[in-house]
Amino acid sequence: AQRVTQPEKLLxxxxxxxxxxxxxxxxxxxxxxxxxxxxxxxxLQLLLRHISRESIKGFTADLNxxxxxxxxxxxxxxxxxxxxxxxxxxxxxxxxxxxxxxxxTKLQVIP
Amino acid sequence: xxxVAQSPRYKIIEKRQSVAFWCNPISGxxxxxxxxxxxxxxxxxxxQFQNNGVVDDSQLPKDRFSAERLKGVDSxxxxxxxxxxxxxxxxxxxxxxxxxxxxxxFGPGTRLTVL
Numbered sequence: 001a002q003r004v005t006q007p008e009k010l011l012x013x014x015x016x017x018x019x020x021x022x023x024x025x026x027x028x029x030x031x032x033x034x035x036x037x038x039x040x041x042x043x044l045q046l047l048l049r050h051i052s053r054e055s056i057k058g059f060t061a062d063l064n065x066x067x068x069x070x071x072x073x074x075x076x077x078x079x080x081x082x083x084x085x086x087x088x089x090x091x092x093x094x095x096x097x098x099x100x101x102x103x104x105t106k107l108q109v110i111p
Numbered sequence: 112x113x114x115v116a117q118s119p120r121y122k123i124i125e126k127r128q129s130v131a132f133w134c135n136p137i138s139g140x141x142x143x144x145x146x147x148x149x150x151x152x153x154x155x156x157x158x159q160f161q162n163n164g165v166v167d168d169s170q171l172p173k174d175r176f177s178a179e180r181l182k183g184v185d186s187x188x189x190x191x192x193x194x195x196x197x198x199x200x201x202x203x204x205x206x207x208x209x210x211x212x213x214x215x216x217f218g219p220g221t222r223l224t225v226l
Binding site for chain 2: 004006010043044045046086093094097098102103104
């Protein structure tokens with residue numbers, strides 16, 4: 001079974017402060033990890049995926065297989081970063097890729 | 112490129128009534144997903160189609176929920192009869208293929224309220 005845990009439902013930070021949204025996973029194989037974001041009144045959309053090793057809107061995430069974590073980080077929070085963030089895992093199950101989402105963390109950037 | 116379309120955007124029904132949702136994925140996307148998102152929770156996969164075949168429906172309450180994707184393009188999700196606990200946002204998503212690193216594109220969702 002695969003599981004994604006996001007321990008914080010709400011994270012409040014001041015503008016300019018560093019941000020770290022935590023994500024831990026449980027999966028026996030080699031997972032594909034994603035961060036999706038939902039801004040107010042917008043659709044859920046992909047922010048970044050670990051296989052791309054890219055930085056999007058200043059956010060980065062590193063897959064740590066030893067700690068089974070995929071935390072999302074940004075050195076300086078901006079007000080426009082306020083949104084819901086979902087960590088997702090895609091793992092092979094029964095011959096196909098199964099995607100599991102975490103419950104999400106609401107990031108609130110205080111001006 | 113047009114995104115994933117869903118209708119209706121909002122629906123209010125009474126318990127024991129029936130309801131249907133429609134989804135039109137991005138053109139060329141072989142994989143289509145239906146998710147249920149209850150307030151305060153993450154999206155939960157209900158059913159996943161690869162073209163017009165079902166890949167995963169392990170979390171679909173089959174006694175009341177059904178879904179089809181007859182021509183491998185658009186899809187409908189039906190609830191009959193609805194229960195209070197079905198109140199949620201129903202999200203449709205599509206992707207090119209169901210491989211591990213594939214991005215899912217989401218529709219705007221249908222917000223269902225069961226009274």
